[in-house]
Amino acid sequence: MKNVSDIYNRTSDWMDGSGPMSDIVLSSRIRLARNIAGYLFFSHADQEQQSDLLEYVRRRIMTTELKDELWYLNMAKIRSLERHMLAERHLISRRLAESQGARGVALSHDESLALMVNEEDHLRVQMLASGLQLEETYEHINRIDSLLEEKMEYAFSPKYGYLTACPTNVGTGLRVSVMLHLPALKMTEQMGKVFRAAKEMRLAVRGLYGEGSEPIGDFYQLSNQTTLGKSETDIIEQLISLAVEPIVEYERRARDKLLKDRLTVLDDKIHRALGTLRHARLISSEETAYLLSLVRLGINLERIKGIQLTVVNELFLLTQPAHLQHHYQKKLTADSRDELRAEFIRERFRN
Amino acid sequence: MQCQLCDKHATVHLTEIIDGQKLEKHLCEECALKEGITVKTHMPLNDLLDNLVTAQQETQELQDLSCPQCDISWKEFRKEGLLGCPNDYLAFEEPLSRLIERAQEGANTHIGRVPKQTDGKLDQQLQLLRLRQNLQKALKEEDYETAVRLRDQIKKCEQN
Numbered sequence: 001m002k003n004v005s006d007i008y009n010r011t012s013d014w015m016d017g018s019g020p021m022s023d024i025v026l027s028s029r030i031r032l033a034r035n036i037a038g039y040l041f042f043s044h045a046d047q048e049q050q051s052d053l054l055e056y057v058r059r060r061i062m063t064t065e066l067k068d069e070l071w072y073l074n075m076a077k078i079r080s081l082e083r084h085m086l087a088e089r090h091l092i093s094r095r096l097a098e099s100q101g102a103r104g105v106a107l108s109h110d111e112s113l114a115l116m117v118n119e120e121d122h123l124r125v126q127m128l129a130s131g132l133q134l135e136e137t138y139e140h141i142n143r144i145d146s147l148l149e150e151k152m153e154y155a156f157s158p159k160y161g162y163l164t165a166c167p168t169n170v171g172t173g174l175r176v177s178v179m180l181h182l183p184a185l186k187m188t189e190q191m192g193k194v195f196r197a198a199k200e201m202r203l204a205v206r207g208l209y210g211e212g213s214e215p216i217g218d219f220y221q222l223s224n225q226t227t228l229g230k231s232e233t234d235i236i237e238q239l240i241s242l243a244v245e246p247i248v249e250y251e252r253r254a255r256d257k258l259l260k261d262r263l264t265v266l267d268d269k270i271h272r273a274l275g276t277l278r279h280a281r282l283i284s285s286e287e288t289a290y291l292l293s294l295v296r297l298g299i300n301l302e303r304i305k306g307i308q309l310t311v312v313n314e315l316f317l318l319t320q321p322a323h324l325q326h327h328y329q330k331k332l333t334a335d336s337r338d339e340l341r342a343e344f345i346r347e348r349f350r351n
Numbered sequence: 352m353q354c355q356l357c358d359k360h361a362t363v364h365l366t367e368i369i370d371g372q373k374l375e376k377h378l379c380e381e382c383a384l385k386e387g388i389t390v391k392t393h394m395p396l397n398d399l400l401d402n403l404v405t406a407q408q409e410t411q412e413l414q415d416l417s418c419p420q421c422d423i424s425w426k427e428f429r430k431e432g433l434l435g436c437p438n439d440y441l442a443f444e445e446p447l448s449r450l451i452e453r454a455q456e457g458a459n460t461h462i463g464r465v466p467k468q469t470d471g472k473l474d475q476q477l478q479l480l481r482l483r484q485n486l487q488k489a490l491k492e493e494d495y496e497t498a499v500r501l502r503d504q505i506k507k508c509e510q511n
Binding site: 035037038039040041043044046049120142145146149150153154155156157158159160161162163165166167168170171172174202225226227228229230231232 | 432440
């Protein structure tokens with residue numbers, strides 16, 4: 001029986017930076033929302049129905065040919081720390097980690113596939129891949145959807161398509177997103193353009209780190225908002241050709257410009273970041289995101305040699321609160337976290 | 352944390368510096384919008400709901416509209432942002448289709464992937480939902496004769 005905490009010892013395949021355009025597109029994510037026919041939506045089902053649903057979906061998932069590559073976790077039976085580690089790895093949503101009620105997740109061992117049961121909808125299937133791989137990932141998740149629908153009946157109407165708890169997901173139930181790293185656009189003050197273009201195309205742009213209004217670390221998630229009236233392949237094709245490809249091109253040009261016109265300023269920022277990571281005694285998770293973002297840029301632009309991108313990707317994950325707490329095996333206050341985070345980072349960079 | 356203007360949960364936290372004085376405001380999304388504060392939300396649905404006619408101006412009829420299967424009212428749905436069951440798409444058809452069009456760039460019909468076994472299955476699905484709800488009710492009322500009958504009907508329905 002696999003221990004949840006064992007996931008600490010590996011990093012998800014999708015974080016290995018091997019995908020296409022992974023200097024700017026960190027990852028691609030496809031999510032399908034499905035509900036089981038003949039049941040109330042999760043938030044309105046009573047405890048008994050919620051448990052029935054959990055068992056119903058779990059049993060059926062584990063009788064498909066996927067069963068050998070999946071391990072199932074009942075959220076109520078694992079510790080809060082473990083749930084938060086899963087959320088930090090983007091394997092489950094924060095909502096599934098923190099909500100109450102019967103809920104679970106089936107995960108593939110390489111952490112590319114997650115089937116959440118009883119989140120906002122009865123079933124949310126998610127696949128992650130490194131770099132820009134939306135079309136391939138969709139083909140894969142589509143096959144999984146077909147396998148699952150042989151075992152259970154989805155709530156579906158010819159007019160509105162797959163019926164979801166929130167009307168913003170109805171139709172295809174498809175959420176397509178990419179995680180983008182846009183430090184040069186930020187430094188050249190062009191992020192406003194990106195936000196406006198996204199808004200016009202009805203795409204959501206969300207900063208990934210940072211509690212306030214300013215996203216820290218220049219990481220952004222770009223996703224579709226429309227799920228009805230378009231085919232799945234159209235939604236994906238539009239996101240790629242109308243948004244991802246142009247934005248990636250703008251970021252590349254902005255990076256070239258920085259190299260040409262502001263090399264010393266750029267080098268200074270990058271190397272100060274490296275210096276802080278190597279020597280600081282206290283680092284918050286927000287500052288970590290800011291510093292690692294600069295180091296990542298430094299590696300991509302070859303201003304820093306001798307540090308692997310995988311190390312940077314790993315550090316992003318392992319310095320998150322739950323992962324840190326798991327490593328040090330004791331309850332941490334915010335202050336001790338910042339101290340141990342700095343120690344952890346210094347140690348990693350020493351090797 | 353509670354909203355400073357009503358008793359909902361505060362999700363908008365604003366720090367203003369006016370004449371060197373720091374002022375902190377903690378508001379829920381509705382009050383924030385009423386105050387003229389633009390809020391970036393994860394839920395585009397909230398933006399659209401607030402752009403539509405406000406709750407006070409909607410007719411009482413619409414407010415009381417409810418779904419016989421899950422007992423949710425239109426008002427409750429507007430507040431929570433989540434529907435109660437698949438039948439709501441029929442029970443709330445008129446106002447919901449308008450809301451869906453606003454949320455989905457004017458679309459109101461699905462043209463994407465369909466499950467392999469469709470052909471008019473929605474009626475059967477709703478029938479199944481009705482039977483399950485009736486079964487729950489029968490069990491609560493300890494009407495075991497009806498419960499057994501319903502359970503058999505459900506089994507037959509699932510087998511098709």
